[in-house]
Amino acid sequence: MASFSTTPSVFVSQEEFNGFHAIDRELYTLLVITLFRDPAEAMQIMALWLWLEHKGFHNVVKKMLSLPHFLINELADEAVACLKFIASETALSHETTSGDNIPLIQSLMEKEISFQFFLDNRQMARLEVTEIVNEVCVRAMGDIMQQANQDFVLPPTTSFHLPAVQPRNGTTTTTAAAANNNNNNNNNGAIDRENGVHPDDRTMFITFSKGYPVYEWEMREFFTRTYGDCIESLHMQDVQANEQSLFARIVFRKASTIDVILNGVTKAKFTINGKHVWMRKFVPKRTKFMMQRQLPILPTSLFD
Incomplete structure (x- = not known):
């Protein structure tokens, strides 16, 4: 499998690496600092969006940065649904795999995308999204994640297993x-x-x-x-x-x-x-109080 690391054979300083991922860091900061999303979950969301860019869905991060914050929050919710989908082994119906379940992501892309796309690429997505988390996101956004974690009171749990995706929470x-x-x-x-x-x-x-x-x-x-x-x-x-x-x-x-x-x-x-x-x-911008009460804990690697 091809590596997704952006580190070439020559040494790249942390400053240079951060500069290369400047817009990714900007979007991650918006997710965890402005919208108060779970830092670990947001890192996996970023990895999914970067993976989509590698799969030919161009300028995903750049497009999102031009959107209103509440809409970015909704897109992040759809990304979580996609992550749960590729983590699941459950066979799903055609209705569940249609683009109806991720209308905002579908609208953002220049070409068709649906849960069927993730179904067709599920095994590859598991491996490659995890690789992007470990090789790109942790290095490029780790300092922001550490800053965000200082603002949260985390519940006493050490693991979180994503459940099988349901048909859009009872649509x-x-x-x-x-x-x-x-x-x-x-x-x-x-x-x-x-x-x-x-x-x-x-x-x-x-x-x-x-x-x-x-x-x-x-x-x-x-x-x-x-x-x-x-x-x-x-x-x-x-x-x-x-x-x-x-x-x-x-x-x-x-x-x-x-x-x-x-x-x-x-x-x-x-x-x-x-x-x-x-x-x-409608879900307005999350508050720190809300997140302290409801924050889920995800493992460093989504598919552990």
Whole structure:
């Protein structure tokens, strides 16, 4: 197997090595310092993205650095799903291996990518992603990881085994007709201020399929028809006139609308005018307090 180390036969100083990986270090810093993601997990996420670049998906890191922070956080979540997928030995259905499960990663790439790609390259990915962690990421980002670890209170555990990937944490497909059946249980109207609910806690993140543009008027029409006057504000991705928005955020008037939409799962799939959209609760920038309570511990090598 070809080595992924960027160290040539001549000596390369740590400063030169860091300079070569400057944008990788920038993105890793954003993940662990700005977004407060688990430093060990984030290093494996970086290794996956670098592996994709080696596989012909060009400028992955550079593209991500141009995105809003909350979107980078969502992409990192999809990367974790990919890592769990290649670590799993479980046979998965065609629906599970489709690009529907990683819509943001699929939209970011210039060519098609889905869980099927990771399935076809699973064994190689295990070996090569681990090699990138050990030979590239540890050296290029180890000092940042050490700095980030100082900010976390880690729970007393020494290992973490990735579970077999599930179909996107209980993804459900919901049509307008099915959603209407729940509408009677949802009392929308006034802004949900009586309980002091912050707008972030009334917000959902929506992604669209690349090549199937969904417009703001379609979103408003669908949710107003299905759930009544429920939208406080809707924010589509800001793009050029000839480009497609790939994501949006909706702030609902009441937090309970989110519960009705998700109906007990973490991600819901809707069809709007024949085009698929995926909705999940918006996760704002993580706080150190949250991470101290929920931080998972991953081994240095993902596949140990």
